[in-house]
Amino acid sequence: MRRRHLLLLGAAMLVPGCEWAGSALTGEAPFWAGSAPGQGGARARPGIDGEVxxxxxxxxxxxxxxxxxxxxxxxxxxxxxxxxxxxxxxxxxxxxxxxxxxxxxxxxxxxxxxxxxxxxxxxxxxxxxxxxxxxxxxxxxxxxxxxxxxxxxxxxxxxxxxxxxxxxxx
Known part of the structure; x- marks a missing residue:
């Protein structure tokens, strides 16, 4: 059962647009807090200071x-x-x-x-x-x-x- 959960989690991290899932596991900030994955520049958080x-x-x-x-x-x-x-x-x-x-x-x-x-x-x-x-x-x-x-x-x-x-x- 434990192995199945790990496989599902790993699959979720591979889905395009799910970069944050991997970041959450590694302790890195989500992409909007700094550089977007695969992009050189910083991207602002959505909303105002991340709030909407x-x-x-x-x-x-x-x-x-x-x-x-x-x-x-x-x-x-x-x-x-x-x-x-x-x-x-x-x-x-x-x-x-x-x-x-x-x-x-x-x-x-x-x-x-x-x-x-x-x-x-x-x-x-x-x-x-x-x-x-x-x-x-x-x-x-x-x-x-x-x-x-x-x-x-x-x-x-x-x-x-x-x-x-x-x-x-x-």
């Missing part, structure tokens, strides 16, 4: 809002509404989607942004579809008795067209 998702419990905005950002001004506006400093500039060729759930009367609530991708309909211009979920605490969960305003921001490679948001399960 951010969330919090206390947005500055108290109402519900669904926003997209493709410019630096729009990016800064999202972070003003979150009540935080931007983690860095919006990378070239990337866009952001943000969901602000509005005020909740207890803790335990959160926002998750799921899939963000192209949505094409015959005869219509392209648009982006962003799916999100607002999680509620379980009915018997112990939660803080304080007003919260959960939010989430996600960046993805830029897609053309307006953004259509939909809540998962609704």
């Amino acid at each position: 998702r951010w969330s919090g419990q206390q947005a500055a905005v108290q109402g519900r809002a669904l926003l997209a950002a493709r410019t630096d001004e729009e990016w800064r506006r999202i972070w003003e509404l979150a009540g935080e400093e931007p983690p860095g500039p919006l990378p070239d060729g990337w866009m952001a989607v943000a969901v602000f759930a509005g005020v909740r009367d207890t803790g335990g609530h959160s926002v998750e942004i799921g899939t963000v991708g192209p949505e094409e309909e015959t005869g219509m211009p392209p648009r982006v579809h962003a799916v999100y979920r607002i999680r509620e605490p379980a009915p018997d969960a112990m939660v803080t008795q304080a007003l919260t305003s959960p939010w989430a921001v996600r960046i993805v490679p830029e897609l053309p067209g307006p953004v259509r948001f939909s809540e998962a399960g609704s």
